[in-house]
Amino acid sequence: MKVLIVEDEHLAAAKLKKMMEKYDSGIEVLDNLTAVHETVQWLRENPAPDLIMMDIQIDDGVCFEIFQQVEVTSPVIFTTAYDQYAIKAFQVHSIDYLLKPFSYEKLKQSLEKLKKINASSRPTSASIDVDELLTALKQQEPSYKSRFLVKSGTKIRSIKTRDIAYVYTDRKLNLLVTNEGDRYPVDQSLDELTHILDPDTFFRANRQLILHIDSVSAIHPYFKGRVKLDLTPPLDAEIIISSEKTPDFKAWLDK
Incomplete structure (x- = not known):
């Protein structure tokens, strides 16, 4: 079976590929795409x-935009952090989905379902009402996380989101950093955190970093339309906002 993965979180894509190969060593992952425009071109x-x-939710928008630009004839299994919306929308359209973070067993169930559909010769193309799904997404009532339970030695602490300075990835470990500079590992990927943190106060700076608006202490112009950031508390890494993201970043800061 030849599979195309559309996932902008590289760690999540690598984990998915590994689980699929565990299910069937004959599975061939053709490519891992991260954005709407490149997926449209690939298809x-x-x-x-x-x-x-x-x-x-991928790098440059919502994946349903792909279906508006190119005919998708392959069966699709969606992965999502949009719990309430996904359950309602996908049940209506009988399209399978996996709610992040999902286990190998959940993926196996979806692949077994596809195998049964293929064996019955029923159509498996993604014939969905894109406009309806986009409307459902926009109308979903946002419910953002207000606190995180984290491990501190043998204890468990509750950290309010307003006390988070940023979350970053360091050698495959996702770390929550408080305004006081304390660091705690979190189970969620940055992709998942992007959906459960309020976008008015948190910004996905790059693949390795999500910022709280109050953590940005200084902005420096950088070449080719980019900007360089100083954070509080300091992060031992160069923080560069790409030229593509800089306008959105400035608009976010200026709300």
Whole structure:
């Protein structure tokens, strides 16, 4: 089976690939795409894969925009952190989905379902009402996380989101950093955190970092339209906002 993965979180994509190969060593992952525009281009230029594993929220938008630009004839299994919306929308359209973070057993169930559909010769193309799903997404009542339970030695602490300075990835470990500079590991990926943290106060700076608005202590112009940041508490790494994200970053700071 030839599979296309559309997932902008590289660690999540690598984990998904590993789980799929565990299910069937004959599975061939054709590519791992991270954005709407490159997925549209790939689907236009390549034969349809046997399956597409597709995250809903990707680098440059919502994946449903792909269906508005190119015909998708492959079966699709969506992955999502949009719990309430996904359950309602996907049940209506009988499309399978996996709620992040999902286990190997959940993925196996989805792949077994696809296998049964293929064996019955029923159509498996992603014939969905894109406009309806986009409307459902926009109308979803946001419910953002207000606190995190974290391990501190043998104890468990509750950290309020307003006390978080930033969350970053360091050697495959996701670390929550408080305004006081304390660091705690968190189980969620940055992709998952992007959906459960209030976007008015948190910004996804890059693949390794999510910022609280009050953690930005200084902004420096950088070449090619980029900006460089100083954070409080300091982070032992150079923080650069790409030229593509800089306008959104400045607008976020200026709300």
